Amino acid sequence: MLLIPHPFYVVFSEVAYAQSDQRxxxxxxxxxxxxxxxxxxxxxxPVLNISGMNEHENTDPLIQKxxxxxxxxxxxxxxxxxxxxxxxxxxxxxxxxxxxxxxxxPQSANISFTAFFELFAGQRNLIQLKTDEVTTSICVPYAPxxxxxxxx
Numbered sequence: 001m002l003l004i005p006h007p008f009y010v011v012f013s014e015v016a017y018a019q020s021d022q023r024x025x026x027x028x029x030x031x032x033x034x035x036x037x038x039x040x041x042x043x044x045x046p047v048l049n050i051s052g053m054n055e056h057e058n059t060d061p062l063i064q065k066x067x068x069x070x071x072x073x074x075x076x077x078x079x080x081x082x083x084x085x086x087x088x089x090x091x092x093x094x095x096x097x098x099x100x101x102x103x104x105x106p107q108s109a110n111i112s113f114t115a116f117f118e119l120f121a122g123q124r125n126l127i128q129l130k131t132d133e134v135t136t137s138i139c140v141p142y143a144p145x146x147x148x149x150x151x152x
Contacts, residue, residue: 009034009120013113016130017106023099024073024080024106032094034116039066042118051089063087063096072112073100074147112147113140 013028032050039045039062048056064084073080085097113125125140127148138148 007122009116009123011113011115011123011125012128013126014128014130015111017102018099019105021099022103023083023101024109025099026071026097028067028071028096028098028115030094030096030115032089032092034119035063035094038116038119039063042066042069050094051091060084060086066115067096067098070112070114070117071098072147074110074112075102075106075108077110108149108151110147110149111140117142 011028011030013026015024015026017023018025036048036050039048039059043062043065045058045062046056048059048062050059064082067084068082071082073082080100080102083099083101085099087097088095111127113127115125116123121142123142127138127140129136129138140148
């Protein structure tokens with residue numbers, strides 16, 4: 001039997017409410033090559049060399065700008081500003097750490113997570129919501145503008 005590789009396009013994120021810091025925190029795992037491509041194509045950026053020894057000085061500001069464009073959290077229909085904490089990158093994958101400041105644990109929220117939708121028609125973004133009681137996962141399918149609702 002002949003197996004033909006089939007590319008898959010997925011971004012994984014974990015979300016949890018951090019009561020001690022009063023924020024909704026996200027850890028987002030992306031393929032480094034896809035992140036570099038998205039930043040270069042979206043912002044006509046030079047080679048950024050993400051995770052390399054000579055990473056471009058504008059890499060983090062471009063990542064933050066890209067996330068602000070492609071990752072939104074709304075609570076009570078109000079957009080919450082994204083805060084970029086940083087990243088851990090290697091040649092294969094990049095973990096990005098962001099948070100949204102909130103005054104109290106939200107009962108529900110809408111999340112729009114469209115990273116790489118401009119690159120791949122088959123892109124899927126997975127969000128895993130963790131609470132004290134349960135872990136819920138949802139797949140954000142490719143669509144021009146889509147948001148998913150979560151209940152804490």
